Amino acid sequence: EAGVAQSPRYKIIEKRQSVAFWCNPISGHATLYWYQQILGQGPKLLIQFQNNGVVDDSQLPKDRFSAERLKGVDSTLKIQPAKLEDSAVYLCASSLLGQGRYEQYFGPGTRLTVT
Amino acid sequence: EDKVVQSPLSLVVHEGDTVTLNCSYEVTNFRSLLWYKQEKKAPTFLFMLTSSGIEKKSGRLSSILDKKELFSILNITATQTGDSAIYLCAVLTLNTGNQFYFGTGTSLTVIP
Numbered sequence: 001e002a003g004v005a006q007s008p009r010y011k012i013i014e015k016r017q018s019v020a021f022w023c024n025p026i027s028g029h030a031t032l033y034w035y036q037q038i039l040g041q042g043p044k045l046l047i048q049f050q051n052n053g054v055v056d057d058s059q060l061p062k063d064r065f066s067a068e069r070l071k072g073v074d075s076t077l078k079i080q081p082a083k084l085e086d087s088a089v090y091l092c093a094s095s096l097l098g099q100g101r102y103e104q105y106f107g108p109g110t111r112l113t114v115t
Numbered sequence: 116e117d118k119v120v121q122s123p124l125s126l127v128v129h130e131g132d133t134v135t136l137n138c139s140y141e142v143t144n145f146r147s148l149l150w151y152k153q154e155k156k157a158p159t160f161l162f163m164l165t166s167s168g169i170e171k172k173s174g175r176l177s178s179i180l181d182k183k184e185l186f187s188i189l190n191i192t193a194t195q196t197g198d199s200a201i202y203l204c205a206v207l208t209l210n211t212g213n214q215f216y217f218g219t220g221t222s223l224t225v226i227p
Contacts, residue, residue: 004157031213033215035217040219041219041220042119042121042203042205042217042218042219042220043158043203043217044217045214045215045216048214055213056214091157091158097213102146102147102149102163102207102213103149103160103163104149104158104160104205104215105160106157106158106159107157108156108157109156109157
């Protein structure tokens with residue numbers, strides 16, 4: 001089966017600019033996650049979708065970050081305006097979350113550098 | 116506050132050595148604990164543990180969960196250079212739509 005797709009793979013922007021990331025989960029996976037992974041740290045959950053509804057966005061900096069999952073499939077994560085501390089890898093993951101299958105499958109990530 | 120702590124933070128061993136990685140957790144509404152291997156890109160799934168005392172094994176890797184003492188270990192025997200990676204522990208809870216909490220990872224380097 002095809003894995004989780006993400007684009008772009010790399011992005012360099014200046015602070016105060018905006019950026020958007022795209023994710024296409026594994027077909028049939030209702031749950032989609034966006035994580036931020038700063039170098040040397042574990043992934044930190046930004047937002048979790050179940051189909052096209054938000055389940056948890058408690059750690060999403062809503063003044064600058066937004067995400068949507070229209071039609072319950074693809075998702076986009078946007079940062080506007082970006083800050084230096086947003087430099088990180090942004091990982092998208094999907095999961096069945098049910099029938100005993102809770103493991104997440106991760107995409108290759110987008111490495112964002114804010115200068 | 117829910118948290119997952121991994122130790123050691125980093126480890127350097129020689130090929131053929133056996134290593135043990137630790138993961139302890141304090142979470143509400145625990146469901147399962149998962150181990151991932153992260154090389155230069157995205158984490159890949161290794162094991163999911165839900166019940167205490169039942170070892171999961173895949174080749175040279177094995178893992179076990181202790182729900183009483185709230186920890187898990189990941190063992191790698193006869194290490195190879197290809198085992199060099201960051202090993203992440205994540206705890207899945209029943210909180211608000213099944214939340215995952217990740218540890219900071221253990222960086223393993225295997226020297227030839």
